[in-house]
Amino acid sequence: MIELKGVSKGYKGKPVLHNINLTIQSGEFMVLIGASGCGKTTLLKMINKLNSIDQGDILVDGVSVRKIKDTDLRRRIGYVIQNGGLFPHLTVEENIDLVLRISNYPEKDRSTRIVEMLDLVGLEPDQYAHSFPCQLSGGQRQRVGVARAFATDPSLILMDEPFSALDPVTRGELQNEVVKLQKQFGKTVVFVTHDMDEAIKLADRICIIQNGKVVQCDRPEEILKHPANSYVEEFVGKNRLWGNPAYIKARDIMRRRPVRIDKGRTVLQALQTMKHYGVDSLLVTQGHENKLEGIVWLEDLREFQNYSSSLDHFISNDYTFVYDDTSLQEIIDTIDYNVSGIIPVLNHNQELQGFLNKSALLAVLSKRYRKDDGKEEQLV
Amino acid sequence: MSAFWEMFLERREELLNLFVEHMEMTGLAVILSLVVGIPVGLLVTKNKTAASIVIGIANLMQSIPSIGLLAFMVPFVGIGEKPAIIMVVIYALLPIIKNTYTGITGIDPLVLEAASGIGLSKAQQLLQIQLPMAAPFIMAGIRISAVTAVGTVTIAAFAGAGGLGWMINLGLNANDANLVLLGAIPACLLALLVDFVLGKVEKAITPEGLKPADQIVYLPRKKRMLRQGIALALCAVLLVVPAAASIVDALRSNDDKLVVGAQNFTESLILGYIYSDYISSNTDIEVEERFNLNGTMIAFSALETGSVDMFTDYTGVLAPNVLKLPLETDTDKVYQDVKSGLKEQYNIEVSAPLGSSNTYVFAVTQEVSEQYNLTTLSGLIANASQLRLGCTTAFTQREDLLPKLQQEYNVQFAQVVGLEGNIRYQAIESGEVDVIDAFETDALVIDSNLVRLEDDIGFFPPYQAVNVLRGDVYERYPELQPLLEKLDYAITTDEIAHLNYLVDVEGQTAEAVAHQFLLDKGLIPAE
Numbered sequence: 001m002i003e004l005k006g007v008s009k010g011y012k013g014k015p016v017l018h019n020i021n022l023t024i025q026s027g028e029f030m031v032l033i034g035a036s037g038c039g040k041t042t043l044l045k046m047i048n049k050l051n052s053i054d055q056g057d058i059l060v061d062g063v064s065v066r067k068i069k070d071t072d073l074r075r076r077i078g079y080v081i082q083n084g085g086l087f088p089h090l091t092v093e094e095n096i097d098l099v100l101r102i103s104n105y106p107e108k109d110r111s112t113r114i115v116e117m118l119d120l121v122g123l124e125p126d127q128y129a130h131s132f133p134c135q136l137s138g139g140q141r142q143r144v145g146v147a148r149a150f151a152t153d154p155s156l157i158l159m160d161e162p163f164s165a166l167d168p169v170t171r172g173e174l175q176n177e178v179v180k181l182q183k184q185f186g187k188t189v190v191f192v193t194h195d196m197d198e199a200i201k202l203a204d205r206i207c208i209i210q211n212g213k214v215v216q217c218d219r220p221e222e223i224l225k226h227p228a229n230s231y232v233e234e235f236v237g238k239n240r241l242w243g244n245p246a247y248i249k250a251r252d253i254m255r256r257r258p259v260r261i262d263k264g265r266t267v268l269q270a271l272q273t274m275k276h277y278g279v280d281s282l283l284v285t286q287g288h289e290n291k292l293e294g295i296v297w298l299e300d301l302r303e304f305q306n307y308s309s310s311l312d313h314f315i316s317n318d319y320t321f322v323y324d325d326t327s328l329q330e331i332i333d334t335i336d337y338n339v340s341g342i343i344p345v346l347n348h349n350q351e352l353q354g355f356l357n358k359s360a361l362l363a364v365l366s367k368r369y370r371k372d373d374g375k376e377e378q379l380v
Numbered sequence: 381m382s383a384f385w386e387m388f389l390e391r392r393e394e395l396l397n398l399f400v401e402h403m404e405m406t407g408l409a410v411i412l413s414l415v416v417g418i419p420v421g422l423l424v425t426k427n428k429t430a431a432s433i434v435i436g437i438a439n440l441m442q443s444i445p446s447i448g449l450l451a452f453m454v455p456f457v458g459i460g461e462k463p464a465i466i467m468v469v470i471y472a473l474l475p476i477i478k479n480t481y482t483g484i485t486g487i488d489p490l491v492l493e494a495a496s497g498i499g500l501s502k503a504q505q506l507l508q509i510q511l512p513m514a515a516p517f518i519m520a521g522i523r524i525s526a527v528t529a530v531g532t533v534t535i536a537a538f539a540g541a542g543g544l545g546w547m548i549n550l551g552l553n554a555n556d557a558n559l560v561l562l563g564a565i566p567a568c569l570l571a572l573l574v575d576f577v578l579g580k581v582e583k584a585i586t587p588e589g590l591k592p593a594d595q596i597v598y599l600p601r602k603k604r605m606l607r608q609g610i611a612l613a614l615c616a617v618l619l620v621v622p623a624a625a626s627i628v629d630a631l632r633s634n635d636d637k638l639v640v641g642a643q644n645f646t647e648s649l650i651l652g653y654i655y656s657d658y659i660s661s662n663t664d665i666e667v668e669e670r671f672n673l674n675g676t677m678i679a680f681s682a683l684e685t686g687s688v689d690m691f692t693d694y695t696g697v698l699a700p701n702v703l704k705l706p707l708e709t710d711t712d713k714v715y716q717d718v719k720s721g722l723k724e725q726y727n728i729e730v731s732a733p734l735g736s737s738n739t740y741v742f743a744v745t746q747e748v749s750e751q752y753n754l755t756t757l758s759g760l761i762a763n764a765s766q767l768r769l770g771c772t773t774a775f776t777q778r779e780d781l782l783p784k785l786q787q788e789y790n791v792q793f794a795q796v797v798g799l800e801g802n803i804r805y806q807a808i809e810s811g812e813v814d815v816i817d818a819f820e821t822d823a824l825v826i827d828s829n830l831v832r833l834e835d836d837i838g839f840f841p842p843y844q845a846v847n848v849l850r851g852d853v854y855e856r857y858p859e860l861q862p863l864l865e866k867l868d869y870a871i872t873t874d875e876i877a878h879l880n881y882l883v884d885v886e887g888q889t890a891e892a893v894a895h896q897f898l899l900d901k902g903l904i905p906a907e
Contacts, residue, residue: 048497050497074497079494081497088488089512102498
């Protein structure tokens with residue numbers, strides 16, 4: 001666990017970071033993001049004391065970094081930078097061996113460990129162990145950089161824009177592998193990037209920094225949906241959410257006031273309600289909890305002329321419902337466009353929250369392709 | 381060519397000694413500049429301002445003419461290897477400092493960030509990252525320095541340090557191209573050898589990973605170490621062993637010895653050998669020779685600082701240059717002034733005149749002599765406006781020489797050309813000048829069949845040869861005084877002119893000529 005407590009830093013009299021308070025849980029993947037010059041890299045490098053702390057304190061597993069010798073601290077923390085930060089005069093094997101050596105890794109286990117690490121990052125040891133960095137592609141170099149950071153099995157790994165120089169395909173592969181390794185070994189990772197897509201893809205939590213201050217620190221979907229201020233909103237990008245349908249939930253796009261009727265009412269009353277709202281179906285609920293009982297369709301009521309009979313007999317169970325935390329992705333995948341005219345949205349207690357219909361979905365999906373024009377972008 | 385070969389065979393032992401001496405000085409100088417240059421280069425990487433100042437100073441020092449630097453240092457550090465090595469070090473420093481600086485600062489800052497980020501200490505970064513990565517640059521600097529040093533060390537001969545420059549200097553004195561080549565060619569070969577070996581070392585220590593990707597050959601650690609080991613061993617043979625040898629020599633050297641000095645012209649060398657041979661053949665005193673000193677000022681500072689104990693010079697040189705006495709033409713007065721002046725001001729003993737004089741004289745070719753009916757200085761003064769004079773710069777500058785002639789006798793030559801050393805003889809032989817200044821005893825005057833113009837107006841100052849020696853010498857070696865007094869008036873002007881001729885024209889060595897002279901005169905016992 002890393003705790004940043006009131007951390008401030010200035011450079012040549014100009015404040016760079018201002019009173020940063022942040023707690024990063026063990027096993028958490030934290031992404032620091034912001035425009036260039038916002039202080040995110042400065043903050044990262046304060047954790048391993050590459051940058052000094054002017055005010056405040058940083059605690060790693062409860063111990064202030066001020067009390068740990070620089071080299072000892074850094075040997076306990078994995079560090080990955082752009083291009084892998086490999087030493088060009090050493091082979092891949094020697095690059096990894098160097099960190100093992102300075103960490104007093106048992107000598108007899110070192111070569112086994114190197115092979116193990118290369119395997120882990122998908123580099124064939126026989127082929128690459130004796131290569132020099134200049135003989136590797138950018139992606140391979142970065143893999144070695146990752147292997148080097150993981151080699152001593154540190155619980156914390158700092159990554160400073162490690163993938164920003166890679167082509168999109170390689171970057172995507174490495175992002176996946178880093179997340180995989182992080183989850184597999186339960187590492188705490190602090191990752192700096194300026195790329196929001198990358199942040200959303202990797203992060204458990206994203207910390208957005210603006211002019212040396214944390215403006216928002218939350219889970220990716222919260223940041224997408226509820227940007228703390230216009231800076232975050234702009235930084236996140238107006239259309240970003242629509243590129244990530246997994247983060248759009250039914251509750252975000254549902255119509256909130258379904259036309260509904262209590263189970264105990266009569267056919268006449270149902271017809272009147274339909275007429276009043278101009279709809280052809282009603283969601284039937286019962287009690288204060290608004291438990292959904294079913295749907296009554298106008299067609300079914302018309303065939304029967306006894307207006308005073310109870311609605312009970314006409315309730316249809318032939319419908320598809322979604323839960324309020326079902327993602328847009330799943331909604332699109334599961335609904336049957338031919339059947340349902342209305343899709344009730346329930347919470348997990350089967351209580352009616354709202355509903356979706358074709359026009360609501362169409363409206364949502366069309367927003368993605370609309371030009372940025374301000375307020376219209378608010379979700380339903 | 382065959383003459384050159386013969387000379388080589390004749391002098392090969394001397395040459396080998398000089399070659400070894402040359403290597404020793406080069407090696408020591410290069411190693412000293414490494415020891416100073418690399419740390420300085422590393423230190424200045426910490427501070428840009430310091431770097432530009434230090435590199436600026438190193439640049440500046442390199443632009444000082446080497447011979448001037450040498451002359452400047454002699455009063456402070458004496459003569460011999462010391463000023464020579466300091467001079468070479470000063471020239472060798474710049475490439476080493478500059479390349480160390482460039483090599484270290486040229487490393488990608490990201491690499492260094494990664495190095496400290498993974499927890500390497502400053503020392504580990506320096507030894508495991510920075511130095512290996514900068515090694516090719518540093519080695520290239522060392523290579524430039526070492527090759528330059530081989531050349532600069534030849535200048536060391538001017539401060540009595542020996543080395544191949546000695547041979548070159550002898551050749552220049554005698555106007556003998558073969559002798560010059562005998563010194564210059566081995567120096568060239570040594571430079572090429574040094575360049576070749578250090579080139580190999582540079583290649584061996586260049587990390588494979590820093591080469592272009594298509595030239596990389598992976599070598600297992602053991603093989604790599606072996607290759608670097610061989611390279612370093614070669615390097616050691618070339619630089620470290622000679623350097624160590626010269627240090628051992630210096631440590632072993634006995635303080636209790638008599639140092640005979642000589643300046644860098646033939647007559648001085650012959651007189652130097654005469655004294656050295658004479659003393660060592662007649663006493664048990666250990667005699668060391670410090671010859672080839674570049675002029676009176678260097679020789680005299682060496683005498684003052686105790687680097688040499690004695691050397692021969694001329695009253696007409698000592699009076700104005702050392703004692704700053706006004707210009708005189710009275711032979712006895714000048715001698716007395718010099719003798720008392722040096723004793724009082726420097727506690728230096730001046731011997732009685734050796735018997736020879738080596739004053740200035742104008743010389744013309746036979747043809748010019750006949751054409752203008754020239755045999756005397758007054759005749760020259762009368763015809764000066766039609767004649768072109770080729771003379772040394774000293775001759776044009778010194779107030780008692782050309783300026784005095786121009787002012788007091790209203791002499792205007794048709795042209796005055798500044799020419800150094802033996803080039804004057806080439807110029808007069810090829811007819812580019814008509815008159816040259818010469819010394820009375822110059823062998824080349826005889827060889828070129830020139831006519832000396834008699835000084836019938838008492839114009840030139842007296843230049844009696846005398847031996848000057850430190851006041852403490854007779855205290856250290858009381859037996860020396862009666863011995864040296866036997867050399868008073870022992871060598872006439874004609875005799876020394878003949879000896880000069882034997883060396884400069886006939887190509888005998890000064891040492892052999894001096895030895896034979898002493899034998900002929902019965903001054904040393906026959907073998």
